[in-house]
Amino acid sequence: MSTLETSTEITRRPFSGRRVRLGDLVLQVVAGSAALAVVAIVGTLVYKIVDGARLSMSTFGLGFLIHQNTWDNVGNHFGSLNFIYGTAVTGLGALLIATPLAIGIALYLSELAPSWIRGPVTALVETLAAIPSVILGLWGLLVLAPFLLSEVDPALHSALGFIPLFGPATEGSNLFTAIIVLTIMVLPIVSSISRELFLGVPPELKEAALGLGTTRWEMVRGVILPYSRSGVAAAMILGLGRAVGEAIAVLLVGGGTIASAVNSNLMLPGNTLAAKIASESQGTSTSFEYSSLFYLGVILLGLSLVVNLLAQWIIRRSVRKQGFA
């Protein structure tokens, strides 16, 4: 293209110079406004969610966070403690089960697996992340919940019943089922990030440890895990963010529309912030309820912001540290 019209280029130079700058300007403005749109969306979102919650915030104040068993349209009492509790318990429970499993998977894929297994298994585990939450909800409600209710819940109750978490189960849709479904969602996130971290450990360090006569596990415990500790923490936090924000699957398997009180028994139905918001899509009947819905949104948004910023901060800090090392 540029080989054409050399002579005319010269005569047109003063103009073409300006035209070129115009093209640059146009692209810069168009692309820049796309980037601006990202910032604008997030800004508007935060404003709109907080603004929508204003009525509920001024009426209930911070008491909204500690009132439970109150989603009462008649008496206009709204509180979120049971949803916060449900969110915390399901998120942490899922993380508790998923993390060791994910680290095991990541270690196997980064250190042990023969190369012909590595690729396919990595792909399979990551495919797990691609399954839509509504399908996991479908599977969780129709397959997993009845199975847990008849096989796992009674066994857990008889073995660990002295812990208040494992009380008797009355139906398959409960917080424990929600924890298992969330575990499946969190697992691929934590394992794929951890795997990349483990692969990033400098081979000199690993070889030095093995050269000193450590076994493979001692090398993992002494080199790989300490080296990637903060990254794994960030991966866990990102996984927690995923679990906390999940609405549809928890709405389907948590059975939360029935129960509304905080109860230590995981085998009872419960609800989370995200699932409660989703269930309110059926329609809110008063402006108090509508505003309280947004108050739940404020809490959830705040949680996800904290979780993400924390993970980013950890990642950035550890990248900087490794850069100097």
Next chain:
Amino acid sequence: MSAVEVSPLHRPNDRLRRRKVVNRAMEVIAMLAAAIGVAILFIVVYKIVRNGAGQINWDLFTKSYIPLAPPGTPEGLANAFVGTIVIVGFAVAMGIPTGTLAAIYLVEFAPRRVRSFVSLVLDILQGIPAVVLGIFYYELLVITTHQQRALWGSIAFATMMLPLVARSTMEVLLLVPNSLREASLGLGVARWRTTLGIVLPQTVGGILTGGILAMSRVAGEAAPLLFLSALGGNTVDWNPLHPLQNIPLAIFSLTDSPYPDDHAKAWAAALVITVFILLTSLGARWLAARSKRKLGRS
């Protein structure tokens, strides 16, 4: 002193053996963990295939849903498939160009501080739960227009796609060697033509990969649609200005239904969308490997 016996546990040979046993045990545990991860996928997919395969027939795609139809009535989910195609189509049309342009700005033009700030905002956007996007656009769009529309769902999906597309585009843009840009600029080509004509074509594979992955992510997402396009009718409708029924919400409500017939239909829809997502993510994986190889070579 010589009378003191060394406990058998601390004799060197035993200790070595113990270390080896621990090592072996940990290896087995790691392998089991990987097996469990793969097994979960197979169990879920197996159930979807087993319960859904029998329900796949021509009617599923060509006939609409009839609520409370007597068993044996020919019906399907055509309305939901069409709705998902419309919603995801418009989301792709908005999300991929915007995400790509934002990435171009951040990599090619933005000052360093702007870049790191907007990157942070992209991360935040990616972490915002879908259901919060749902109530945000409900307040912003549905309340102001008094109407649910498929298009609002597309806007929410495009918002979810933005950070995914922008991030993957940024990654490949950063892989393009600077010498290419310098060569073009040195030949007197304008900056914008260098960006669009020289740099961008190198990254098409990466952009497509990110776009496809983002599309398959939103194709199965239900949460925002609960608020934005939940009042779809039971007839086939291509108009994005109407609320349209769609696959994720159809699965959601059919799962919640007490009728086994509805469950069967939910499994069928789940099978279709799972196959779609598996194929697209495999395709994206292949594309990503190919484009990385090509970029690496040049």
